[in-house]
Amino acid sequence: MLKKYLILFFVLFVFNFSNAQQGIKLSAYAEVSVLTYGPGYALYEKFGHTAIRIQDPVLQLDLIYNYGFFDLTESNFYVNFTKGYMKYKLVRYSFPPSLRGYNEDQRWAKEQILNLTNKQKNSFFSYLENNALPSNASYFYDPFFNNCSTKPADIIKNVLGANVIFKDDFVIEDSSIRQLMNNEIHTNTWGSLGINIALGSKLDKIATSKEYLYLPDYVFKSLACSKVIKNGKEEDLVITTKNLLNYPEKELKSDAISPFIIFFILFLIGLFITFKDFKNNTRSKWLDFLIFFTTGVFGILIIFLWFFTNHSTAPNNFNILWAFAPNIIISFLLNRKNPPRWISKYILFLLILLVLIPIIWIFKIQLFPIELISFFILLIIRYTYLLKFTRNFE
Secondary structure (H helix, E strand, O other): OHHHHHHHHHHHHHOOOHHHHOOOOOOOOOEEEEEEEOOOOOHHHOOOEEEEEEEEOOOOEEEEEEEEEOOOOOOOHHHHHHHOOEEEEEEEEEHHHHHHHHHHOOOOEEEEEEOOOHHHHHHHHHHHHHHHOOOOOEEEEEOOOEOOOHHHHHHHHHHHHHHEEOOOOOOOOOOEHHHHHHOOOOOOOHHHHHHHHHOOHHHHOEOOOOHHHHOHHHHHHHHHHOEEEEOOEEEEOEEEEEEEEOOOOOOOOOOOOOHHHHHHHHHHHHHHHHHHHHHHOOOOHHHHHHHHHHHHHHHHHHHHHHHOOOOOOOOOOHHHHOOOOOHHHHHHHHOOOOOOOOHHHHHHHHHHHHHHHHHHHHOOOOOOOHHHHHHHHHHHHHHHHHHHHHHHHO
């Protein structure tokens, strides 16, 4: 799916003719609109998409301005992406071919035509044309604060200034950025789990109405209730709404081999082995090695994202309470026949960290993935047994 879109965008990008458009003025029949597309099946499509369209029947223009393009062939793309320097760009191309791609994928599409004067339409056109120049097209993408969906509102504000009034009537209840995100992807999927483990508590603050706009659905709702001042009077910012493609919303589904199933199976296996160890007064060193090594690896990844990348939402990640980086060293110490005497104090410290998780969760300082509940219980049970067992070495 991704390859298909990249090929389409590349072909259309080759035919970019920005220089030919410089100095052109839109006619009185021109329209500026915001396009909202429904979600697809791939993880990066789950949130939908937003773009801007300018059409002028007199000049025979029908262009789409898409801020969601990224080039996988760019030098060091994956390294920069990992570090949080995600360079996206604006591309401009003919609208009809792009709509066919969404039609093939059976994703709904809606268009909101903006209530603008001819002068404002031309200002909009000039702004986008200038933005589409190779020297201006690239920008650093942030999935929550600077993406294809936040751009239209920013551009409308830049073009209309004090003449636009963004309403917040579409916000009907207080939600955090994380909650808004989790409404778009099924909780019981590996994609959702990975995102929720990787990102910190900045996502758990209550979102302002502006922060809702990282999601295309809320851009649509925001524009629908916003106003523009014309001749000293407030009018609707959107004068016409069209359904370009009428497809039902994609149903949210869990993965066939879901995180909940896998972690519950691991819980049962770990519980059974711990019960056997308790009865026989033994310790399955391989199980302890796997638990400590795995949680240590995840802890290192969280620290890397937190301190060594530019991801705006990676810091202050309380998943570090269970994914504790030093565990990777302790895993090798526990693999010895006789671990160090101080190991029991370390395990007691880990249990204290785990006790903090429900407190942080209850007070909504940070929400944790619910798929991990059985894993958290397993950690508490195994650490408690290890605490008792390792005290024999003191």
